[in-house]
Amino acid sequence: MDTKPSQVDSTAVRLAIRGQLDSALGELAALCAIPSVSARSEALEPCAELVAAQMREHGLQAEVMPTAGGPPIVFGSLAGRQPDAPTILLYNHYDVQPPEPLDLWESPPFELTIRSGVAFGRGVGDDKGHITSRLLTLDALRAVTGELPFNVKFLVEGEEEIGSPHLGDWILAHPGLLAADACIWEEGMVTPEGAPLLYCGMRGIACFELRCHTISHDAHSGFGGSILPNAAWRLAWALASLKSQDERIAIFGHYDTAVLPTIRDLQLLSALPNDAAEVRNRYVLPDSGFLGGRQTDGLEYHRRAVFEPSLTINGLDAGWQGPGSKTVLPADARAKIDFRLVPDQDPATVGRLLREHLDRLGFEDVESVYLNGQRPARVDPDHPWVRLAAETGEQVYQQQAAIAPMLGSSGPMWWFAHHLGLPIATPGIEYPGLRAHSPNENVRLDDFELGTLHCAHLLSRVGELPR
Amino acid sequence: MDTKPSQVDSTAVRLAIRGQLDSALGELAALCAIPSVSARSEALEPCAELVAAQMREHGLQAEVMPTAGGPPIVFGSLAGRQPDAPTILLYNHYDVQPPEPLDLWESPPFELTIRSGVAFGRGVGDDKGHITSRLLTLDALRAVTGELPFNVKFLVEGEEEIGSPHLGDWILAHPGLLAADACIWEEGMVTPEGAPLLYCGMRGIACFELRCHTISHDAHSGFGGSILPNAAWRLAWALASLKSQDERIAIFGHYDTAVLPTIRDLQLLSALPNDAAEVRNRYVLPDSGFLGGRQTDGLEYHRRAVFEPSLTINGLDAGWQGPGSKTVLPADARAKIDFRLVPDQDPATVGRLLREHLDRLGFEDVESVYLNGQRPARVDPDHPWVRLAAETGEQVYQQQAAIAPMLGSSGPMWWFAHHLGLPIATPGIEYPGLRAHSPNENVRLDDFELGTLHCAHLLSRVGELPR
Numbered sequence: 031m032d033t034k035p036s037q038v039d040s041t042a043v044r045l046a047i048r049g050q051l052d053s054a055l056g057e058l059a060a061l062c063a064i065p066s067v068s069a070r071s072e073a074l075e076p077c078a079e080l081v082a083a084q085m086r087e088h089g090l091q092a093e094v095m096p097t098a099g100g101p102p103i104v105f106g107s108l109a110g111r112q113p114d115a116p117t118i119l120l121y122n123h124y125d126v127q128p129p130e131p132l133d134l135w136e137s138p139p140f141e142l143t144i145r146s147g148v149a150f151g152r153g154v155g156d157d158k159g160h161i162t163s164r165l166l167t168l169d170a171l172r173a174v175t176g177e178l179p180f181n182v183k184f185l186v187e188g189e190e191e192i193g194s195p196h197l198g199d200w201i202l203a204h205p206g207l208l209a210a211d212a213c214i215w216e217e218g219m220v221t222p223e224g225a226p227l228l229y230c231g232m233r234g235i236a237c238f239e240l241r242c243h244t245i246s247h248d249a250h251s252g253f254g255g256s257i258l259p260n261a262a263w264r265l266a267w268a269l270a271s272l273k274s275q276d277e278r279i280a281i282f283g284h285y286d287t288a289v290l291p292t293i294r295d296l297q298l299l300s301a302l303p304n305d306a307a308e309v310r311n312r313y314v315l316p317d318s319g320f321l322g323g324r325q326t327d328g329l330e331y332h333r334r335a336v337f338e339p340s341l342t343i344n345g346l347d348a349g350w351q352g353p354g355s356k357t358v359l360p361a362d363a364r365a366k367i368d369f370r371l372v373p374d375q376d377p378a379t380v381g382r383l384l385r386e387h388l389d390r391l392g393f394e395d396v397e398s399v400y401l402n403g404q405r406p407a408r409v410d411p412d413h414p415w416v417r418l419a420a421e422t423g424e425q426v427y428q429q430q431a432a433i434a435p436m437l438g439s440s441g442p443m444w445w446f447a448h449h450l451g452l453p454i455a456t457p458g459i460e461y462p463g464l465r466a467h468s469p470n471e472n473v474r475l476d477d478f479e480l481g482t483l484h485c486a487h488l489l490s491r492v493g494e495l496p497r
Numbered sequence: 498m499d500t501k502p503s504q505v506d507s508t509a510v511r512l513a514i515r516g517q518l519d520s521a522l523g524e525l526a527a528l529c530a531i532p533s534v535s536a537r538s539e540a541l542e543p544c545a546e547l548v549a550a551q552m553r554e555h556g557l558q559a560e561v562m563p564t565a566g567g568p569p570i571v572f573g574s575l576a577g578r579q580p581d582a583p584t585i586l587l588y589n590h591y592d593v594q595p596p597e598p599l600d601l602w603e604s605p606p607f608e609l610t611i612r613s614g615v616a617f618g619r620g621v622g623d624d625k626g627h628i629t630s631r632l633l634t635l636d637a638l639r640a641v642t643g644e645l646p647f648n649v650k651f652l653v654e655g656e657e658e659i660g661s662p663h664l665g666d667w668i669l670a671h672p673g674l675l676a677a678d679a680c681i682w683e684e685g686m687v688t689p690e691g692a693p694l695l696y697c698g699m700r701g702i703a704c705f706e707l708r709c710h711t712i713s714h715d716a717h718s719g720f721g722g723s724i725l726p727n728a729a730w731r732l733a734w735a736l737a738s739l740k741s742q743d744e745r746i747a748i749f750g751h752y753d754t755a756v757l758p759t760i761r762d763l764q765l766l767s768a769l770p771n772d773a774a775e776v777r778n779r780y781v782l783p784d785s786g787f788l789g790g791r792q793t794d795g796l797e798y799h800r801r802a803v804f805e806p807s808l809t810i811n812g813l814d815a816g817w818q819g820p821g822s823k824t825v826l827p828a829d830a831r832a833k834i835d836f837r838l839v840p841d842q843d844p845a846t847v848g849r850l851l852r853e854h855l856d857r858l859g860f861e862d863v864e865s866v867y868l869n870g871q872r873p874a875r876v877d878p879d880h881p882w883v884r885l886a887a888e889t890g891e892q893v894y895q896q897q898a899a900i901a902p903m904l905g906s907s908g909p910m911w912w913f914a915h916h917l918g919l920p921i922a923t924p925g926i927e928y929p930g931l932r933a934h935s936p937n938e939n940v941r942l943d944d945f946e947l948g949t950l951h952c953a954h955l956l957s958r959v960g961e962l963p964r
Contacts, residue, residue, distance in 0.1 A: 069821060192821060233719065237822035246781035250934060252700065252906025255807030255837045256744075257787050257798065258780060262810035262832075263740065270737030273730065275859075277723075313725060314713035320724050331724065340722030343729035344825050345816035350833055354536060354659060355704035355868040357835050357907075358811050365729075366817055368824050370722045392742075401822040439719025440824075467717060 038490035039174055040425070040483075046170035047482050051475075054166045055149065057084055059142035061124070061158040062151040066188065068125035074101035074188045077124045081161060081186050082106070088165045089172075090184065098203070100196030101125070105207070106184030108168065111177035116492045119183045119210035121446060122161045123190035126153040127467040134469035147475050155459060155473045156466040157216050161186060163459050163478060164214070167485040180492040183210055187442075190216070193237065193402030194442040201445055211495055212415045213446045214485065218458020220477060221303050226423030226484060227432045228416055228456050231447075233336065234371030234406035235440035236380045237344075240265060241397040242363045248349070249359040261363035262348040268393040269365055272341060272384075279341050279369075281387040284380065289373045291337045295435040298411055299332040302432050305462075306331040336436040340370040366401075370440065377403030407443035409454045411435055414496060419455035422487035426480055457484040505957035506641055507892070507950075513637035514949050518942070521633045522616065524551055526609035528591070528625040529618040533655065535592035541568035541655045544591045548628060548653050549573070555632045556639075557651065564654075565670070567663030568592070572674070573651030575635065578644035583959045586650045586677035588913060589628045590657035593620040594934040601936035614942050622926065622940045623933040624683050628653060630926050630945060631681070634952040647959040650677055654909075657683070660704065660869030661909040668912050678962055679882045680913045681952065685925020687944060688770050693890030693951060694899045695883060695923050697765075698914075700803065701838030701873035702907035703847045704811075707732060708864040709830045715816070716826040728830035729815040735860040736832055739808060739851075746808050746836075748854040751847065756840045758804045762902040765878055766799040769899050772929075773798040803903040807837040833868075837907065844870030874910035876921045878902055881963060886922035889954035893947055924951040 061084075066077035078094050078101060085092035085106040092106040104124065129139035129152045137143035139152040153159065164184070171178060185208065187197050201208060221227050244259040254260075273279050291299070306328070310320070320331070348363035350356035369380050381400050388396050409416065411433050420431035446452050459481030465471045528551075533544035545561050545568060552559035552573040559573040571591065596606035596619050604610035606619040620626065631651070638645060652675065654664050668675060688694050711726040721727075740746050758766070773787070773795070787798070815830035817823035836847050848867050855863050876883065878900050887898035913919050926948030932938045 069823070235719070235824070237824070239822075246779070249780065250906065251807070251809035251811065251835050252702070252837060252904070253802075254780075254905075255809040255835070256801045256803075256805040256905065257776070258782075259787075260810055262813050263736075265813070266733050266736040266810065267742050269730075269733040275734050309724070312713070313716065313721075315725075320726075334723045335720075336723075338723040340718070342718035342722040342824070342826050343727055343733065343815065344718065344823055345818045345827065346729050346732070346813040346830060347818040348810065349812035351812045351814040351831070352536075355706075355833060355835065356536070356811055357702070357704070357809070359809050360812065363813060364818070366822060368718050368722070368822065370719060437719070438721075438723065439717065 038171065038487065040487065042174045043170050043486045044483055046173040047166060047479055047486070050166055050169055051479065054162050055142065058154065058159055058162040061161065062142045062153050063140055065140050066125050067128050068101070068189050068192045069128050074125060078102045078104050078188055081124050084165060085184065088169060090182070097196040097200045101188035103188070103200055104184070104186040106186070108178065108182040110179055110181045115180045116211040116495055116497065117181040117183060117209065118489060118492060119185065119208055119213045119446070119452060120164050121213060122164065122184070122186045122216045123157045123188065124161065124186050125188045125191050126156070126158070127191050131469060136470055148472050149475060149478070150470055150472045152471055154471055155217065155464045156471065157190065159459055159473050159478065160217050163482045164485065166482050167489065170482070171486050171489060180489065183208065190441065193235070193404060195402055197442050198445055201449065208450055210450070210452055211497060212492070213452040213454045215443070215454050215456040216441070217460060218456040218481060219460035219464070220427065221432050222305055222308060222462050223303055223429065224427060225429035225432050226427050226457065227434060228419050228423065229434040229437045230409040230411040230416060231436035232407050232441050232443045233436065233438055234375060234377065234404050234444070236369045236371060236377035236403040237401040238367050238381065238384065239399040239401055240268065240365045240367060241399060242268070242395055243361060244395065245361045248361050251357040251359045254359045258359055260359050262360045264393070264395060265348065265363040265365055268388060268396045269343065271391050271393070272387070279339060281383050283383045285339065287374045287379065288339055291333060291435065294411065295337070296329065296333070298433050298435045300329050302332055302434060304328050336438045337372055339372055339375060342368050344368055370438065371406045373406045373408055376405050404440045404442055405444040407447040409447050413453040414494070415453035415455050418491050418494060419457060419488050422491065423457065423484050426484040426487055455488060457481055457488055505638065505954065507954065509641045510637050510953050511950055513640040514633060514946055517633055517636055518946065521629050522609070525621065525626055525629040528628065529609045529620050530607055532607050533592050534595050535568070535656050535659045536595050541592060545569045545571050545655055548591050551632060552651065555636060557649070564663040564667045568655035570655070570667055571651070571653040573653070575645065575649040577647045582647045583678040583962055583964065584648040584650060584676065585956060585959060586652065586675055586680045586913070586919060587631050588680060589631065589651070589653045589683045590624045590655065591628065591653050592655045592658050593623070593625070594658050598936060603937055615939050616942060616945070617937055617939045619938055621938055622684065622931045623938065624657065626926055626940050626945065627684050630949045631952065633949050634956065637949070638953050638956060647956065650675060657908065660702070660871060662869055664909050665912055668916065675917055677917070677919055678964065679959070680919040680921045682910070682921050682923040683908070684927060685923040685948060686927035686929070686931070687894065688899050689772055689775060689929050690770055690896065691894060692896035692899050693894045693924065694901060695886050695890065696901040696904045697876040697878040697883060698903040699874050699908050699910045700903065700905055701842060701844065701871050701911070703836045703838060703844035703870040704868040705834050705848065705851065706866045706868055707735065707832045707834060708866060709735070709862055710828060711862065712828045715828050718824040718826045721826045725826055727826050729827045731860070731862060732815065732830040732832055735855060735863045736810065738858050739854070746806060748850050750850045752806065754841045754846065755806055758800060758902065761878065762804070763796065763800070765900050765902045767796050769799055769901060771795050803905045804839055806839055806842060809835050811835055837905065838873045840873045840875055843872050871907045871909055872911040874914040876914050880920040881961070882920035882922050885958050885961060886924060886955050889958065890924065890951050893951040893954055922955060924948055924955055
């Protein structure tokens with residue numbers, strides 16, 4: 031474990047964080063009280079305005095900037111003591127997932143509630159809690175060091191939970207504004223063992239709706255069952271053609287641009303904690319319960335989880351879904367699907383190949399509607415910025431950092447890692463019990479404090495970055 | 498065309514029907530005002546009571562009799578002038594299909610509304626209108642002939658629209674009560690050309706729900722897409738294994754008990770009007786638009802429609818069905834399916850073979866829940882009772898009767914044709930534009946009058962039945 035001392039007095043920073051914790055939780059409660067559900071375009075402008083106001087209270091300059099068709103982006107900035115000091119870009123988002131199903135929440139989703147040292151509420155981790163934590167980080171550093179030895183830029187968007195559809199265009203429309211030396215990502219977490227987890231990539235995603243329409247209106251199965259084309263059957267056959275039961279995606283060309291993990295990636299995966307048994311427990315799977323019962327402990331489990339392109343049916347919708355039977359022959363059927371992409375797959379090519387596959391197999395009647403997507407992203411896990419994040423994490427958590435070469439989930443990381451070309455570090459306040467996107471989303475206050483401290487230590491060493 | 502005169506004064510009967518038409522429509526309005534939706538167990542007892550009350554007003558004895566777990570059965574009877582005269586059993590039902598979608602109704606579904614000689618409302622044809630028509634038939638006959646030359650039994654159940662789950666047990670529990678010489682079926686119709694249509698069989702049906710449950714709760718596709726089993730995928734693969742894209746049911750043994758149509762059946766099918774083009778128009782299909790574009794005009798169209806076992810997906814339900822995308826990996830997925838059965842298939846065997854198929858292909862995780870079913874039924878199309886129905890229909894409609902050896906749809910006909918061993922005739926008041934089970938269900942008043950007259954003429958010749 032690296033024990034190089036931080037350039038900042040760790041105890042002083044920790045005391046500064048602790049001293050402002052109540053006030054920070056008050057800010058977080060205000061953020062959580064706004065139901066900024068991007069999936070329903072709810073309360074996004076008010077939430078953006080509140081984020082900007084909170085930034086200003088912390089001494090940042092903040093502007094609520096329009097996007098071309100989406101909710102605004104909050105851009106904040108704070109100059110350090112030297113104009114030519116390195117600049118850190120912090121990416122966050124103020125939108126949240128819908129709170130449903132409401133009846134499973136033990137306290138109101140939009141009311142920050144603290145029970146036994148755990149904060150509950152939609153967005154306490156993903157991602158409002160991180161906005162609060164980042165602002166607290168800057169305050170604590172300034173309380174100890176005075177003016178910061180780096181410049182700060184904040185980009186807080188309002189559409190992360192629906193695939194950031196307007197972020198890319200906004201970035202393209204503001205060249206130079208986001209110039210920086212390194213990036214701190216929106217969220218970070220500890221492993222089940224409490225070690226800091228740094229991730230150096232995110233899978234891409236491509237979401238589609240498959241729609242089939244066969245006849246002008248629903249028919250009666252007694253009349254039409256043997257003569258009229260059934261949209262639900264067409265959809266079932268089309269879906270079954272996309273992926274075989276061994277989970278291999280059957281779309282011609284789909285794997286052509288998928289890059290295999292490197293030896294270094296596999297080394298990093300091997301060093302990650304083996305949580306396969308925990309995951310099996312969490313989802314109540316038998317011992318052989320991962321896809322098709324194949325052996326997926328350890329390295330192969332980790333490899334599959336993040337370096338294997340996936341195709342998920344998110345939803346099916348056709349005909350009668352109520353109690354009992356209804357002998358309807360549906361005219362319409364729909365499926366929602368998402369592909370998770372590994373480097374160097376991209377959503378546009380995936381969509382084109384999907385269409386070609388459907389046409390080739392005679393499913394011209396199955397429409398494929400592109401909903402949204404993200405390109406996959408990689409960050410060099412040996413970049414000095416990632417190494418700094420690991421070192422400072424090890425100081426704070428007193429455990430060796432876990433470095434994941436890739437996450438299974440997706441986000442707009444490509445824009446920061448590839449378009450802006452920034453190294454990315456992921457300190458944060460979450461833990462595996464977060465329940466992001468689910469009822470009872472929660473963050474442990476201890477993790478909130480440690481994640482904030484980790485971020486402060488990392489930022490205090492920005493000067494070590496090669497420029 | 499047979500022109501043997503009816504044994505009753507046709508003009509007098511017609512005048513008697515016409516004279517009581519307004520009063521009959523008033524009774525029908527009262528029946529339609531009760532939303533007796535069996536799928537929701539709504540208002541069934543009150544509707545049964547009203548049917549019994551109306552029977553009594555028409556001079557019948559009527560009893561509301563309990564079933565073992567379902568809504569009551571109304572049993573009515575009327576003795577003719579001679580106790581040893583033939584007995585006719587009339588089968589009808591007082592329940593209706595749900596009215597949804599409500600916004601497509603042009604007048605309230607449970608409010609009988611007459612526009613331009615057409616009566617609209619849920620149940621005006623299927624089957625409350627037939628109850629009213631049958632009672633009007635008996636009145637008109639008595640107005641002309643005095644006491645009836647036959648005995649009448651009425652069985653009116655409340656679960657036809659959900660597969661008559663308690664009818665069979667009730668029949669078994671009342672041996673002798675339904676002893677009769679012939680049966681008049683619940684509903685009948687004219688062809689698009691206005692000829693009386695008699696049908697001599699109904700396909701059976703077996704309805705199932707397929708349920709798949711893979712993990713304890715929904716997962717996030719970014720986390721689980723490559724490692725966790727997805728219920729929607731399992732269901733899609735299981736469904737696709739049940740029927741190939743050429744519409745051949747792939748379940749081992751499914752066709753083993755399916756009897757081919759006889760030469761006589763094919764003769765009768767050949768004589769039916771060729772409505773393939775009309776059906777294509779109604780469902781906005783291209784010229785090659787029947788299943789897979791195969792040539793299905795004329796005889797082959799009719800043969801497929803009624804003598805081909807079918808398997809229909811009635812509904813699909815899994816995961817996210819709302820707007821946009823949601824990257825959920827569903828723990829649960831469900832499909833509703835129905836098999837239409839031809840003689841001598843039966844629901845129990847179909848269910849056993851379905852289970853065996855799923856197990857054989859490794860879909861032990863897909864549960865198959867039997868919802869309800871009916872056995873297929875045949876009536877000899879050359880039975881004197883059917884011939885009488887054709888002759889009297891030709892007198893009334895002045896067109897040659899169409900005799901369908903089988904209907905594509907299903908009903909509890911097996912109990913009457915096979916268990917009770919009765920010949921069955923199907924005079925009735927419907928036309929192809931009925932919209933049964935759909936918004937704006939409607940009956941033309943002219944058809945109501947002619948169907949009632951046809952039934953009266955048929956009954957007036959009961960004496961010609963061999964005993």
